[in-house]
Amino acid sequence: MIELTNITKNYVRGAEQVQALRGIDLNIAGGEFIAIVGCSGSGKTTLLHILGCLDKPTSGNMRIDGADVAKLPEAKLVRIRRERIGFVFQQFYLIPGLTVFENIALPLVFNRKPKDRDRVMALIELVGLAHRVKHSPSQLSGGEMQRVAIARAMVNNPQVIVADEPTGNLDTATSEKIFALLQALHGTGLTIVMVTHNPDLAGRVGRVLEMKDGRIM
Ligand SMILES: Nc1ncnc2c1ncn2[C@@H]1O[C@H](COP(=O)(O)OP(=O)(O)OP(=O)(O)O)[C@@H](O)[C@H]1O
Ligand SMILES: [Mg+2]
Numbered sequence: 002m003i004e005l006t007n008i009t010k011n012y013v014r015g016a017e018q019v020q021a022l023r024g025i026d027l028n029i030a031g032g033e034f035i036a037i038v039g040c041s042g043s044g045k046t047t048l049l050h051i052l053g054c055l056d057k058p059t060s061g062n063m064r065i066d067g068a069d070v071a072k073l074p075e076a077k078l079v080r081i082r083r084e085r086i087g088f089v090f091q092q093f094y095l096i097p098g099l100t101v102f103e104n105i106a107l108p109l110v111f112n113r114k115p116k117d118r119d120r121v122m123a124l125i126e127l128v129g130l131a132h133r134v135k136h137s138p139s140q141l142s143g144g145e146m147q148r149v150a151i152a153r154a155m156v157n158n159p160q161v162i163v164a165d166e167p168t169g170n171l172d173t174a175t176s177e178k179i180f181a182l183l184q185a186l187h188g189t190g191l192t193i194v195m196v197t198h199n200p201d202l203a204g205r206v207g208r209v210l211e212m213k214d215g216r217i218m
Contacts, residue, residue, distance in 0.1 A: 005063050
């Protein structure tokens with residue numbers, strides 16, 4: 002489904018060039034559950050951003066379902082990002098002034114879809130927050146906030162969930178619950194790519210990629 006060939010990413014930081022990715026070759030098949038592990042600064046987030054079309058590589062080739070991403074017009078790329086990929090981050094990034102329901106429904110608004118109340122409610126049930134629909138994020142625990150973020154990532158019915166340390170801010174028991182939720186989504190056919198510093202969780206997915214200095218070991 003996603004094919005990366007010799008992908009590099011350089012950042013410019015002042016006078017310095019940072020080689021965040023130094024030649025990544027990676028094929029991801031639909032339905033995989035992949036964990037990316039590695040030291041801080043090894044390029045995990047950079048790789049996720051490229052996989053999720055949030056950022057462009059400096060060089061190399063990336064194909065999604067056979068189509069060369071570099072040749073796609075920006076509008077098409079925006080559509081891929083909105084409709085096919087769901088993002089989950091360590092810091093949740095919920096909007097404080099919106100309720101649980103409204104946070105989850107937000108991508109529907111950006112996608113100019115009519116508010117699909119039933120879909121949002123079904124997702125709220127799926128992540129176990131039916132009793133929190135009208136709460137604001139500040140009234141939720143960390144695990145509840147991450148469940149809202151996962152439901153939000155799911156609302157446009159993506160094929161891929163890209164998660165950057167989704168349990169990084171959570172205690173062990175809560176991490177287990179979030180991981181179980183991701184496993185359940187994977188069980189429905191979703192492709193999941195998850196960065197984690199938790200070796201126990203990484204050991205329980207289909208494939209583990211270890212990154213070091215911008216390369217997959
Ligand atoms: N926007 C940026 N500008 C300049 N350098 C950057 C930028 N983003 C990342 N880098 C650098 O690129 C390298 C890889 O960063 P990346 O965030 O991908 O690492 P990571 O493996 O996700 O680390 P962590 O585990 O700490 O999240 C690091 O050296 C980082 O300092
Ligand atoms: Mg990172």
